[in-house]
Amino acid sequence: MAALLGATAVLVPLAGLSQGDALGVYLGPVLGIAALGFPLGVYRLRASRPGWVAAAVVAPSVTLAVVSVVTGWHNGLTDEPYAMPAFAQLLVVHGQDPYVAPIAVAYTQYGTPGLVTGTYFYLPLLMFLQPFVVSYRWCTVGCWIGTVALLRHRPLAALAIGQPFVGLLAASGFNDFPALLLLTVGFVGFGGRRQRWAELLALGTKQFATGIVLVYYAVRRDVVGVVVTAGATVAFLLPFLLWNAASLACPILVVWPPGCSGATASGTAEHINYWVWPIWVGAVFFGPLRRAMLARVPRRRSAAGRVRTEAISEGRAPAQREGSP
Helix, strand or coil, X not given: CHHHHHHHHHHHHHHHHHCHHHHHXXXXXXXXXXXXXXXXXXXXXXXXXXXXXXXHHHHHHHHHHHHHHHHCCCCCCCCHHHHHHHHHHHHHCCCCCCCCCCEEEEEEECCXXXXXXXXXCCCHHHHHCCCCCCCHHHHHHHHHHHHHHHCXXXXXXXXXXHCHHHHHHHHHCCCHHHHHHHHHHHHCCECCECCHHHHHHHCCCCHHHHHHHHHHHHHCCCHHHHHHHHHHHHHHHHHHHHHHHHHHCCCCCCCCCCCCCCCCHHHHHHCHHHHHHHXXXXXXXXXXXXXXXXXXXXXXXXXHHHXXXXXXXXXXXXXXXXXXX
């Protein structure tokens, strides 16, 4: 069973990526939905040894990621390995605002020339979370492996984050993984102890991270947590707000609205890396989400029972559903 599931996790993204030209803009949704459904399918199978299943999935994932970085096999999904160092250099070396001054970097990615241009549109801390001395891809792969390692005591979560689809995204150098590692340290922690400092640092990386933390505290009705989250995000942006506030009108938003340069509705849906965020949320918060869903079922049943009991006690026929006998 473990070997079969591991083979399935490997073959599905490889098959999808090999048909990338044919799938076009549907590549991301197809592989993203499959990646979301895979751990749920494993959960429904009720594997007797989930740790073995996770190991059978994660081991080939790590191998694929390393091979992809070294050889370029199913790599090159983004130009962020070249853009991220350039943005940091623009700020630190040249003293220019990366939210205003565009970069123009010519590169050769596994034999294919390319050019990345544009301004920075993430939160400020992210551009500094890189080693600079090695390829940015090794940074993202290392962050991904670190995230999986932190989840090793949660087999289903480790399987979800450690599946090959996510590993290949890390190998391509998508900059989501430093933010995800910080969030994992923040919410999962070391030895089961949450690390608030990492959660706060994550608020300076990507807009999705701030959104997740805000929703977390809002659902818990923790007003202090919401205020601290918003305040920490603004604190990271404050130097650039003082430098040129107008330049942040578009970049700081998670999804660019109409009128922001370079933004289109279809462009948002095409970003294959966006799928790692719901995968991470489902992995880390699967237990609370499942309990919340199960808690609603008894409440609905008990409410229906109370209505039936009251109707009988008043001498009325209980209301029937449309189409019921």
